[in-house]
Amino acid sequence: MVRFSDGEGSQQDQKxxxxxxxxxKAGAASALTAGMVGAMKALxxxxxxxxxxxxxxxxxxxxxxxxxxxxxxxxxxxxxxxxQWLGTTKIVGNIKNIHEGDTGFSQANRGKYGPDAxxxxxxYHFVMKHPFNGAIASFALSLAPDFMVSxxxxxxxxxxxxxxxxxxxxxxCAYFLRADEVGIGKMPPYAYYSHKAxxxxxxxxxxxxxxxxxxxxxxxVIVVMIDQHLETMLASTGYDGISxxxxxxxxxxxxxxxVILANYIRNLGYNARAxxxxxxxxxxxxxxxxxxxxxxxRTGDCVAHxxxxxxxxxxxxxxxxxxxxxxxxxxxxxxxxxxxxxCADNCPSGAITHDKDMVEYNGYLRWNxxxxxxxxxxxxxxxxxxxxxxxxxxxxxxxxxxxxxxAGTWIGSKGEASSRLLKQIDDMFGYGDEQIEKYKWWLxxxxxxxxxxx
Amino acid sequence: xxxxxxxxxxxLxxxxxLxIKPRAKQDLKWKTVVNWVLYVxxxxxxxxxxxxxxxxxSVGHVKATSTAIFLFLGLSLVIAIILARLLGFLGKTxxxxxxxxxx
Numbered sequence: 001m002v003r004f005s006d007g008e009g010s011q012q013d014q015k016x017x018x019x020x021x022x023x024x025k026a027g028a029a030s031a032l033t034a035g036m037v038g039a040m041k042a043l044x045x046x047x048x049x050x051x052x053x054x055x056x057x058x059x060x061x062x063x064x065x066x067x068x069x070x071x072x073x074x075x076x077x078x079x080x081x082x083x084q085w086l087g088t089t090k091i092v093g094n095i096k097n098i099h100e101g102d103t104g105f106s107q108a109n110r111g112k113y114g115p116d117a118x119x120x121x122x123x124y125h126f127v128m129k130h131p132f133n134g135a136i137a138s139f140a141l142s143l144a145p146d147f148m149v150s151x152x153x154x155x156x157x158x159x160x161x162x163x164x165x166x167x168x169x170x171x172x173c174a175y176f177l178r179a180d181e182v183g184i185g186k187m188p189p190y191a192y193y194s195h196k197a198x199x200x201x202x203x204x205x206x207x208x209x210x211x212x213x214x215x216x217x218x219x220x221v222i223v224v225m226i227d228q229h230l231e232t233m234l235a236s237t238g239y240d241g242i243s244x245x246x247x248x249x250x251x252x253x254x255x256x257x258x259v260i261l262a263n264y265i266r267n268l269g270y271n272a273r274a275x276x277x278x279x280x281x282x283x284x285x286x287x288x289x290x291x292x293x294x295x296x297x298r299t300g301d302c303v304a305h306x307x308x309x310x311x312x313x314x315x316x317x318x319x320x321x322x323x324x325x326x327x328x329x330x331x332x333x334x335x336x337x338x339x340x341x342x343c344a345d346n347c348p349s350g351a352i353t354h355d356k357d358m359v360e361y362n363g364y365l366r367w368n369x370x371x372x373x374x375x376x377x378x379x380x381x382x383x384x385x386x387x388x389x390x391x392x393x394x395x396x397x398x399x400x401x402x403x404x405x406x407a408g409t410w411i412g413s414k415g416e417a418s419s420r421l422l423k424q425i426d427d428m429f430g431y432g433d434e435q436i437e438k439y440k441w442w443l444x445x446x447x448x449x450x451x452x453x454x
Numbered sequence: 455x456x457x458x459x460x461x462x463x464x465x466l467x468x469x470x471x472l473x474i475k476p477r478a479k480q481d482l483k484w485k486t487v488v489n490w491v492l493y494v495x496x497x498x499x500x501x502x503x504x505x506x507x508x509x510x511x512s513v514g515h516v517k518a519t520s521t522a523i524f525l526f527l528g529l530s531l532v533i534a535i536i537l538a539r540l541l542g543f544l545g546k547t548x549x550x551x552x553x554x555x556x557x
Contacts, residue, residue, distance in 0.1 A: 234514070402509045404502075429510075430517025438514050 059292045060184055065175040071331065072307030073406030074413040078292070078327040081186050084304060086364070087289040087328030089296050093363035095190035100197035100280065101208045104375035109203040109378045115378050119451045120379030122204060127244040127288035127356055129448045130385040136248035143255045144278035149262065157269030163322040168399030170323065173264065175226045177257040180312070181225040181305060183291030187218055187318050190363075191286040214281045218318040220325060221282075223291040224257045225305065225314045226250040228391070230400060234309060238299030238389030239348055239381055242442045246388060250313030251277035258315035265321050276315035287316045292326035298337035298344065299390050300361075300369035306331045306409065308389075309397030332413040333396070337367070340414050340423045343390035346433060347375030348426070352390060382449050393432035395422060467497055477541040489540055496533040503527055 055401035057069050059078060069076075079087055100106060108117040120126045128134035143149070159297055160166050164450050174182040197203060198210035228246040243450050265272035275282050285303050288294050294303035294310070302310035306329070344352040351373035358365040378386045395412065399405040414421035426432065478489040503526025507538065510518040528530045 217518055400509075400513050404506055404509070429515065431515065434515065434517060436514035436516075 007046070010222060027234060033373055039433070056166040059329065061164050061171060061324050063168055063171040063175060066170050066182075070181075070307050072401065073407070073409040074306035074331040075410055076306055076413070077330045078208065079143055079330050080327065081290070081325070085328075086188060086286055087292075088270050088294055088330045088334055089286075089289060090365045091297055091363060092360055092365060095188075095363035097190055097194035097214070097238055098190055098283065098362070099195045099208070099211065100193045101195065101203065101211060103197075103362065103372045104164040105379070106203055107372070108375050108379050109200060109208040111204070112351035113372055116160060116380050116451055117376045118204065120373075122452075123200065125452050126381065126386055129395070130241045130244065130445065132442065133244040133248055133385050134240075136245060136252050137370075140248060140252040140255055140276075141278050143276060144250075148259050149274040149276070150272075151266055151280045153266040153271055154269045158267075160268060160321075162262075163324045166322060167324045170222055170265075170321070173261060174222070174257055177224075177260060178226075178253065179224040179257055180227045180308070181293055183223045183225075183293040183326045185221045185223065185287060185290030185292065185328070187221040187282075188286045188290050189217055191221070191282045191290070192216065193281055193283065215274075216273060216281060217272070218320050219323065220319050220323045221287045221291060222258075222261060222317040222319065222323075223284075223287050224254050224261070224312050224316070225288070225312045226253045226314065227308055228256075228311045228388070230311070231436075231439040232441070233388075233392050233398070234434075234436040235441070236388075236392065237384070238346075238392035239377075240389040241444040243381075243384050243388050243440070244386035247313055247386065248277075251315075254313055254315035258317050262317045262319070265317065265319050265400050268321065270319055270320040270321040272317050272321065274315065274317050277313070282316065282318065284314050284316060288314055288327075289328050291316075292329050293331070295331065295333040296366055297333060297394070298341065298367045298369070300367050300371070302390070304333055304394070304396050306413070307395075311397040332415060333421070335416045336396075336412050336419040336422070339420045340395065341430060342393050342395060342423065342426070346393040347374075348387065348389055349373045351377065360426075380451060381444075382451075384444075388407050395426040395432060409414070463501060470497060474537075474541055477543075485540070489537070492533060492537045492540065496530060496537055499526055499533065501528040503530055 029119070054071040057071065057076060058067065059069050079085065084091055101110065105114055105121055108121040111118045124134075124137055127137045139214055161169070170184065170197035171182045193214045195208075195213050198208060198212075202208070204212050226249070228250050232242055232246055236246070255274075255278065258274035258276050262272040262274035273281060275284070275287075285296065285301055288303040289296065293314070296302075297304045297310060299310070304310045305312060337355055341354055344354045351370045353368045353370070359368040374387075381387055397410065399408075408422055408425065411418045474489070474493060478486060478493070480486045480489065503522060506522045506526060507519055510522060535544065
């Protein structure tokens with residue numbers, strides 16, 4: 001007996017088989033066409049580029065070498081430049097330009113923090129006492145002379161593209177020179193020092209009479225940022241022999257990049273001055289915020305980047321080269337720092353405040369950390385060379401790149417409740433305050449870590 | 455390597471579906487849903503745990519690795535036992551093979 005349904009089923013089967021065959025043919029034809037198009041390079045370059053860059057965040061002019069900004073998973077909002085805020089830092093009054101001689105290390109050199117701090121700082125003893133750290137710092141000092149950082153621009157202005165393309169090009173120059181992050185900002189006028197400090201020999205006599213006024217006011221600042229090296233930080237206590245070398249690693253590399261960039265811009269016929277570890281005419285923290293590379297953290301002066309935290313150092317170039325500035329960023333760091341306080345819990349000098357709220361300082365709001373205590377500890381540290389314990393323990397700084405840390409930083413950037421959760425998870429898994437011995441590659445000379453005897 | 459692992463994870467996920475499918479369907483619909491939800495949850499927690507433990511141990515985060523072993527694999531074990539019980543792999547009385555063999 002032939003059942004009707006059998007015949008219907010076989011017809012359906014045949015129909016299905018035909019459909020599948022058609023589907024396979026269509027698939028093969030599409031693949032072949034796509035392959036031929038690819039082989040012939042028939043797609044216009046612009047279309048391919050648009051497809052490749054369809055996703056991802058960018059701030060300001062797009063670099064060709066780093067077309068999307070890497071914020072390590074953090075939810076980042078862009079903030080407009082204005083007079084009341086620098087990124088997420090609230091400006092509540094008139095910010096005065098400060099004298100370089102009044103910064104922490106200069107105060108130590110002037111004897112304001114006592115004789116031990118003065119001895120510890122004099123001629124960078126606190127860095128030079130470790131031979132490796134001293135070797136890097138000595139190189140960085142070779143970038144210090146004024147002719148390295150500034151000069152007269154070429155009398156003939158070379159032909160350059162529009163500001164958008166020029167900004168892209170300048171970013172690519174910095175990435176080519178091995179910067180980890182680059183940003184361009186509107187130069188805040190208050191970021192300039194009022195005066196350059198005099199020589200170390202004058203400072204030690206507390207004589208500021210030979211200070212040089214800083215008169216430069218250029219409209220843009222290019223900030224280059226270099227990582228202080230994750231594995232080294234994971235192996236370090238944060239205040240052992242390698243601590244200053246981590247800073248010097250980033251100081252000397254950013255210094256080199258900034259000097260070359262400034263030279264290049266002057267060769268194009270525009271004014272440019274490099275600012276780096278051994279020759280600043282400006283404070284770097286506001287420059288970093290203006291260039292969209294971070295927010296001011298609980299430490300009071302360290303600016304954290306969404307991916308690197310404040311495990312970085314920067315140098316800058318101020319210039320009048322026509323550029324398109326990036327926007328300052330907000331990734332929820334203030335909410336995070338308000339509930340975290342891990343840096344304050346772990347600071348060996350007790351310099352970082354546990355306060356919940358910020359205080360007014362020189363016309364802006366920041367956490368009330370004690371820079372005297374911080375400087376004193378760094379220049380007199382008998383367990384090593386300088387200190388970066390806050391950097392080591394900060395949940396934003398202490399991680400390798402992985403899917404769960406990306407998820408973690410996304411959580412941490414979403415307000416106080418989620419920040420509290422991230423802090424608890426960070427503590428539960430023991431991140432930040434561990435020393436991973438397998439990465440400890442450097443040598444220690446503890447007998448050299450005391451203060452100089454003469 | 456990553457591509458192979460993702461492929462392997464997908465194959466294992468499908469193999470798990472095929473394995474529990476004959477037992478997942480229950481007389482009440484919500485019980486069937488519970489079985490599948492538990493399976494997906496168990497798979498996700500186990501996968502996340504293995505990845506988390508592997509990455510942390512290779513970097514050298516000792517506390518993170520040991521905490522993750524207890525946390526993720528512990529949760530995975532608990533869910534696996536519950537799921538096995540619901541699917542009838544555990545806790546059912548054994549059927550008598552030969553009822554005639556009685557004292």
